[in-house]
Amino acid sequence: MTDTMHLNMGPQHPSTHGVLRLMVEVDGERILSAKPDIGYLHRCFEKTAEGLTYPQVLPYTDRTDYVAAMTNEFAYVLAAEKLLGLEVPARAQFIRVIMAELQRMANHLVWFGTFALDMAAVTPFLYAFRDREKILDLFERASGARLTYSYYRIGGVRKDIDAEFVRMAREFLDYFENQVLPEYHRLLTGNRIFELRTQGTGYISPEQVFAYGLSGPMARGSGVAWDIRKNEPYSSYDRFDFEMALATGGDNYARYTVRIKEMAESARIIRQALDGLPEGEVMGKVPRVLKPPAGEVYVRIEAPKGELGVFIVSDGSTKPYRLKWRAPSFSNLQVTEAATRGEKVADLVVTVGSIDVVLGEVDR
């Protein structure tokens, strides 16, 4: 019996994806326990929201999961609209879906790049950011910003998309499907080193998915068919034909295949939405002062990282009485210890990478 060693990974560590500290106990190279220590990026988002009116909360939601700001806004405006009982025009619904799916692709590209970077493959990182840039250009065209968009509005979206946007989006989808995905597959999917690092590491069983409340690609990588876009269609997702990306391996490689497949499916959804884009207004009838009736509402959507839930309690005033943000990375991060126990330290980096954490969302 050798002495165990305590190892601090982070909060200043290049592969912890932000300010995440992992308190690791190791016996030689084997991990005995790995406890995430969070809170370094806590900004009191939920408490701040209690002091703001309903429209004013919106720019703050951008800053929770800053890698996927569009879907954060999506969840928030859906919750506020449900509370207020507002109707959203069909065109705005389609635009919201286009943006959310583009955001999913952008998020998975960042994930793809950093995941490979965790295994010391620098090239995929540079390629992924090159291609993500094109999505950011699309967002810049539509919303005027490249990271914190503030594009969705309670009752619709801020600005209509024009013909030039549609042309750019189609051009990007062609480029993505014909060049980017095959290139990624040649670069990484069949790579033997990549396979050895990911196959069989970070195993999560379907039982653990339920026990830890995992969602999104983390659940689908373990063979749990749970995609809120399919199971509880919101906005206009019931109008699109797409497949749920599913893998049964439960290891890091399975989660990789799920996310790669999801990007292709997102591209399919965007194509359908662009083809069927209805004419009309992008902003519904919204009262000047938003004063919802007293009550509470919970809305969940399929964010790129998993189930993003927004719970709002209203006391009938112009400000939410309480706002709870059910962040997918926060719940998914719990599984770190169970997924890495007994594995090598080097695999810990890969497994944490496969969870796709954004600390801005974990700490809020």
Next chain:
Amino acid sequence: MSSIIADILRSANSIVQGHLVTIREFFQKPVTEQYPDERLPRMEGYRGHPTLLVEPETGRPKCTACGACARACPNNAIELEGMKAEDGRRLPAKYRLDMTRCLVCNLCVEACPFDALAMSREYELVSWDREGLILDMPDLLRAGAKEQGLTYPLPVKAPVVEKEGEKA
């Protein structure tokens, strides 16, 4: 034994395949932009910071100091005081935008009932000190006039009407 050799060959091939992808990039145009020597064109509708627009006829701000923007701001980044001009129209006496607090969310522009605010297209919003990020009324009007294609302060128009006729 043969399976080991097959595995080695497959591994070697996968790495060669990956390198073929990267080697192709040698013969393509680099995607990197050499900022600040090269600058990408900004997209139409890019949002910089909020600015105050001017009335092209009088050179005065369009703002009437109603305070709707300050109320809409999630962060209290806008501070303003009103005053009455000689002709009875309300004008801002003081208008301060604290860019250290601004989220660039566009809510103030949407709240303005007089369309007196617009977002600039500046993206180099940096300063050596905090004071440089606090924009006062002249800074905002200068930036706003730039968005309108004017230069602030506007040249004072000659008060004599006949001169207009001569020009035409």
